[in-house]
Amino acid sequence: MSFIVISEHHRCDSCRKIYKRKHTCFGRSHRRPKGLVLLNPGSKFDGQSHGVNSQRRQNLSGNRVKPQPDLESSDRIWPCEGSKTLANGTADYLTQRVLMTSRVDFDNFQLAPSNAAYLDLSQEWSCASAKQLLQLRARVTHRHSILMRLSGDIKGSENTIKSFLSSLNAGPTCSALSEDLAALYLSQAMNHIYNFNFHESHREVKKWTPNASGGQERLLWDLILCVGRIMRGEGRFEESKICFDTCLSTPGLRESKRLLVRSALADLYCELDYLQMGKQNFCLSQANAMVELEIKRLRLSSGQHRKGFRRLLLSLTEVRIRQGRHRDADLLTRELIIIYDNIREPDIVDRLGHVRALIAFARLAPSPEDALKRWKDVLLWNKFYNPLEEEVFTCGVVYLFLCITWYKLGDIDKSKQCLQNAVQVIERKQRQFLIPGIGTYLFHDVCDQVYSEIWRLGDSTAALHSRLQRCLVYPTATAPVAVNRTG
Structure with missing residues (x-):
């Protein structure tokens, strides 16, 4: 709609209303006052002015009037x-x-x-x-x-x-x-x-x-969380736990951030459960209490669609596996896989969560045949999510599990090939702790299985095994002594 400037009182011939300064014209049904028509004879009755008068008014105003954008123009940017x-x-x-x-x-x-x-x-x-x-x-x-x-x-x-x-x-x-x-x-x-x-x-x-005067609580919280993630990535789990505990104790924390930190803490407790063998029950019970009540609350409030729910479910699955409750863990893993399969465009966090759920599903396989298919699915989805990247340390650990699986199925040649692939990836990449257990107990357990079966694969694999042992002893330059000793 356009506005017509009127300096005196006028009455609309259509609706009989009196307008003093501005008359909102909705089309031809509203006739313009005769005085204004005489002043601007080139205008139409619908309130739109054309020709020289329009340009003259723009020049007199002193401001350049920009044309309205063309919605059908090809160079207009629309979200895809x-x-x-x-x-x-x-x-x-x-x-x-x-x-x-x-x-x-x-x-x-x-x-x-x-x-x-x-x-x-x-x-x-x-x-x-x-x-x-x-x-x-x-x-x-x-x-x-x-x-x-x-x-x-x-x-x-x-x-x-x-x-x-x-x-x-x-x-x-x-x-x-x-x-x-x-x-x-x-x-x-x-x-x-x-x-x-x-x-x-x-x-x-x-x-x-941060300033000493305060007022930067949000940025300070993000800083502590970021430092905690760095420490976890380096394998410094105790220091990372201090950072996450500090974040969780912040008053007035938004729910999405609270669920994020609880999930991160539960994952850390699973790592500490392996490093502190004398306090197994304490660490796992702490991890269970950290996430189980939150999951029940979200189920009652129909919050299963939230990203925080998926993260908590991943943490609870890892706790159940560490506790030996494999049936409960299998049900949780199947629920997670269904959730991730229904996400049309997963972001980088959900992609990692999907791969993590598939790894847990493969660990729970009831037979070597099922394990073979599930471990292959892990590599397949990792390649699908990261088509242009090299195989990461996690892929090396998966190859070790495939080595054991092929051996159990009686295919020695494929078992040797998987062992060779694993050593090549693990030697090239530093040990990673992004997924719980990948750099610690999962890696150590599968290396122990390979070591116990390596003599049956022949002398040709002895060199590969010695190279694997070197990777096991020297996981990363930043990992603490406790992590190195577990290797």
Whole structure:
């Protein structure tokens, strides 16, 4: 609808209402007052003006009127189908169209002498507006990096943050963006965690120091959580537990964050259960209490669709396996696989959860034939989720399980081939602790099985076994002595 400016009182011939300043015209049914028609004879009765008069009014106003966007235009950006394309399209639209257009318009608006004379812009106001625009760019870059990481594009997330940081000039502007830059540093640290580059993760988290005056509780919580994840990735489970305990004890914690930390703590208790053999019951009972009540509450409140529910279910499955309650663990694992199969576009967290559920399902196989099919499914889905990446340490552990499975089925040649594949992957990759047990008790147990059966495979596998033993003794440079000893 368009607005017609009227300086006097007029009565609408259609609805008989009196309008003083503005008359909202809804079409041809509302006739315009005769005085205004005489002033603008080139206009139509529906309130739309055309021709020279429209251009004249734009020139007299002193402002350039932008045409309305063409919704059918081919160069107009719309979100695409699929969560991955939708996330990237939305972020690109905000970054490329909204921010860049706002920046150009803002600069042109400042440079125009007529605008400056009309509004009398002060230097303080323009600097404050530029700082707000920079803050907006930093926050959009942060959200963009998170969306790219969740979609699996870790490299793209890294480059997005690097590109924004390289465009900043050191000085008072950077100090004004302290909190926004801190969020970017933590996001970059998470990218390095997914790449198992923990040295760079430590460097990123050290770039920001909280103020002593306080008021940065949210960022401080994210910082402690990030440090806890770094410690867990390095195999430093006791130190990681301190970080997660601190996060969980924060008052007023949002439910999604609380479920995330509870799941992480339960996974740590499963690791500590293996490292602290004398306190088995204590660690597993703590892990069980950490997640079981939350799962029951979410079931009663129909919260099974939440990501936190899936994470808690994964942790409870691991606890049940460690407790020897394999029947309960099998039911939980089947429920998880059904849930993940129904997710149309899983993000990077759900992809990892799906692979983890498949590993648990393979560990619970009742026969070698079932185990063979399930372990192959683990490799298949890992390749599907990461088609362009090399096989990670987890794949090496899976090859060891396949080595034992093929041996039980009587195929010695395939058993040797799987052992060779396992040694090649494990030698090339450092030990990883992203999935509970992969770098500790699962790896150690399957190595013990290979060692007990290795003499039956012939002398040709002795060299492979010695190489595997070296990987077992020296898991990673950052792992604590307790983890090394368990090897």
